[in-house]
Structures are given as structure tokens and as C-alpha cells.
Amino acid sequence: KQWYQREYGKQWYQRRVRAMETKTKVVILSYLTLFVFLYFNLWCFILPLFEDMELISNLFPSKQYAVVIPIVAFSTAAVTIYTGFSLLRGNDHKITLRYLDNNDSNGLPPCR
8 A cells, every 4th residue: 555545545645636636727727817818918908019010910810809709708608607507506496387278278277
């Protein structure tokens, strides 16, 4: 057996590995977010200062996308978050079946 299994047990090691995996995912996501933030800010705020340099301008899309991309991204995120919360909340509303009686055709349940 390994030293960590003798001292702490297998569960401790598994929790430690899961924690390290989570930390790795957080670090990768943080770097990705930082890259996107810096790229967008360079595109929107620094690129207009260097419009004459075609080499730098070729690294970025046209300016009209600077408005379209955030709108699409935020609206997609809002719909996704709303759908996620709706799914997590569950089905609180029970579906009521409408009973059709031969005598009553309005679709309401029969009176008893």
C-alpha cells in the first residue's frame, strides 16, 4: 500500500484527486476568461488607435461584430440560465387533465 492509503485511507486520496481536478478546471476557466476579456478590450479600445496598421487590424474581426457578439452571447447565456433554473426547480405545476363528458362539452371536470 501507498503511504497515503496507510495513513489516511483510500477515500481521502480520492477526495484529494477530485479537489485537484476541480482546481485545474477553475484555473483553465480563469485563463480562458482572462484571454477573452483582454482580446475583446484590445479589439474595442486599442484597435481604433491603430487603424492605419493593416497587420494588427487583420488579427481582429470587423467592428460591427463588437456589438453583435456580446448581445448574442448574453442573450444565449440568459436563456440557458433560465432554462437551467427551470429544470432544477422541477415540475411544480401538475398537469390537469380535462375530462370530456358526453353531456358537457366545455372540457371541465364533471361535478359530483
